[in-house]
Amino acid sequence: xxxxxxxxxxxxxxxxxxxxxxxxxxxxxxxxxxxxxxxxxxxxxxxxxxxxxxxxxxxxxxxxxxxxxxxxxxxxxxxxxxxxxxxxxxxxxxxxxxxxxxxxxxxxxxxxxxxxxxxxxxxxxxxxxxxxxxxxxxxxxxxxxxxxxxxxxxxxxxxxxxxxxxxxxxxxxxxxxxxxxxxxxxxxxxxxxxxxxxxxxxxxxxxxxxxxxxxxxxxxxxxxxxxxxxx
Numbered sequence: 001x002x003x004x005x006x007x008x009x010x011x012x013x014x015x016x017x018x019x020x021x022x023x024x025x026x027x028x029x030x031x032x033x034x035x036x037x038x039x040x041x042x043x044x045x046x047x048x049x050x051x052x053x054x055x056x057x058x059x060x061x062x063x064x065x066x067x068x069x070x071x072x073x074x075x076x077x078x079x080x081x082x083x084x085x086x087x088x089x090x091x092x093x094x095x096x097x098x099x100x101x102x103x104x105x106x107x108x109x110x111x112x113x114x115x116x117x118x119x120x121x122x123x124x125x126x127x128x129x130x131x132x133x134x135x136x137x138x139x140x141x142x143x144x145x146x147x148x149x150x151x152x153x154x155x156x157x158x159x160x161x162x163x164x165x166x167x168x169x170x171x172x173x174x175x176x177x178x179x180x181x182x183x184x185x186x187x188x189x190x191x192x193x194x195x196x197x198x199x200x201x202x203x204x205x206x207x208x209x210x211x212x213x214x215x216x217x218x219x220x221x222x223x224x225x226x227x228x229x230x231x
């Protein structure tokens with residue numbers, strides 16, 4: 001998430017219990033299955049009857065409909081304006097994805113999340129009113145590139161293009177030294193948010209906490225500073 005997405009997430013209702021997911025490919029099915037597993041009411045929608053039947057048989061949603069969402073009347077008939085959030089997961093069919101997103105916004109759906117399959121697709125979705133656009137292929141590609149070039153970094157959360165929070169393996173050179181001795185803030189420009197201990201994390205560890213090589217710590221700082229942590 002970046003700062004441009006802040007308003008979208010700020011406006012989401014925390015008590016929202018109903019979601020509609022349009023498009024039951026791999027991405028859409030994963031969204032349905034996860035939301036349903038978390039206890040939310042999910043309406044699964046696809047133009048393909050076989051995919052709808054499969055969603056019902058595998059119980060990845062509370063309800064499922066075969067529907068052509070490129071028809072504006074179908075949006076109203078399905079009652080999708082009653083849902084606070086609708087996810088458009090039609091990533092590989094650009095025209096259908098854009099028309100569906102436009103129809104949802106014109107019908108008055110408050111929050112529309114849409115999946116993009118390319119940079120142009122992303123721009124077009126934003127143009128027709130998508131409140132939030134995800135690009136899972138690009139995000140996974142970026143994550144893979146970082147993983148294979150910096151295997152010591154286990155997870156990363158980008159705050160902006162220049163700063164991140166990362167979960168990283170404590171370098172061997174840090175072994176046995178305290179946070180204060182390492183002077184991570186002064187020497188690296190990093191702040192330690194947590195360190196692993198007995199399969200759990202100690203949040204806001206004290207300056208006298210000794211680090212053990214091979215364990216995990218969570219730090220926040222600039223990407224350039226984080227790169228200096230490479231073993």
